[in-house]
Amino acid sequence: MALTASVVMIYIGMMMLLLCVPDNHAKMTEYSPAPQPQPSGNSSMYGATPGSLKPQECTPRCTHRCSKTAFKKPCMFFCQKCCATCLCVPPGTYGNKQYCPCYNTWKTKRGGPKCP
Helix, strand or coil: CCHHHHHHHHHHHHHHHHHHHHHHHHHHHHHHCCCCCCCCCCCCCCCCCCCCHHHHHEEEEEEHHCCCCHHHHHHHHHHHHHHHHHHHCCCCCCCCHHHCCHHHHHCCCCECCCCC
């Protein structure tokens, strides 16, 4: 009889333990963030919104941005400086600064645009 009572107590203890484990697991998975989609290389808006670039992605973006200017060195210098701060570069070779507000509002001491 004592053996049966201890087996029943062990069985009840194991059942309670098993009932608690799925509940905790459900709580952990309920709040885990969904995986974010990775931007494709063909997306023209990737990199044009604030904070969407990684620092190592600035050089290729700035190379494209400054490709049609006659002043490549200063364009690249300031574009990379702006990209390092804002982590975005507007699409195209000219204009479109509304897509990257930080890039658009950064001004020189004289009040002109700092970023190309």
